[in-house]
């Protein structure tokens with residue numbers, strides 16, 4: 001009898017997948033239109049300063065991020081990565097061009113309306129977890145809602161802690177958690193309201209390699225299992241290699257845009273553009 005070779009399992013980075021989310025927690029206040037980009041920048045120009053001090057941070061940039069897409073943004077220092085995220089999230093206003101979050105054109109909104117759209121549709125995670133050390137985990141997660149005058153919804157908080165893989169930590173203080181767990185708390189806080197888009201600025205920059213891989217697996221799971229669009233800035237080719245798409249910027253313009261590649265390839269591309277890997 002001829003033995004049939006079984007398909008070999010695909011080698012993957014160690015992944016601790018949080019459980020899939022059931023019908024729990026708060027429902028989103030918007031729906032993802034899967035046919036439209038979650039974020040779209042069209043001809044966006046952003047200049048800081050004036051006259052001889054003027055710096056063009058974004059130079060007519062056009063780019064779109066699809067629902068559930070996990071994109072890494074790379075590029076040399078000063079290439080416009082942070083400005084892209086700030087403009088895409090409505091935290092900074094372009095001098096020219098259009099930014100749309102889903103179907104909403106941010107330029108058409110007043111300050112309050114823009115803040116509401118931002119709150120409902122976007123979440124942010126930074127390198128430093130930005131947790132309040134004196135508050136327990138659950139309160140850190142609920143904080144944006146509490147500051148907006150809302151009442152804490154413990155069930156929704158417990159659900160999101162389970163979603164990011166740290167169920168049972170609600171009553172602990174941040175210092176009682178590892179760095180990777182603290183970043184998961186920051187991710188939980190950012191996705192509590194189920195934003196369509198999660199912006200992450202060097203989210204693994206302060207983590208060791210094991211915690212880095214856990215947080216990257218979490219981001220991948222949020223995109224693949226929960227449909228969250230992830231836009232992540234990183235200098236680290238190993239981190240960027242976890243994304244489905246890698247975009248390179250140089251001088252505020254698009255310098256590369258392609259699917260997943262190896263860390264070695266990404267490092268070479270970054271060096272070619274003048275950045276350090």
Ligand SMILES: Nc1ncnc2c1ncn2[C@@H]1O[C@H](COP(=O)(O)OP(=O)(O)OP(=O)(O)O)[C@@H](O)[C@H]1O
Nearest residue numbers: 048049055056057076077078079080081082083084
């Ligand atoms: N608030 C600001 N005022 C003046 N210039 C700014 C401001 N923010 C950014 N810039 C300039 O705009 C350009 C793009 O900056 P940005 O921070 O977007 O780049 P970056 O790619 O994120 O850089 P890095 O990798 O160093 O964080 C840089 O030349 C920067 O000095």
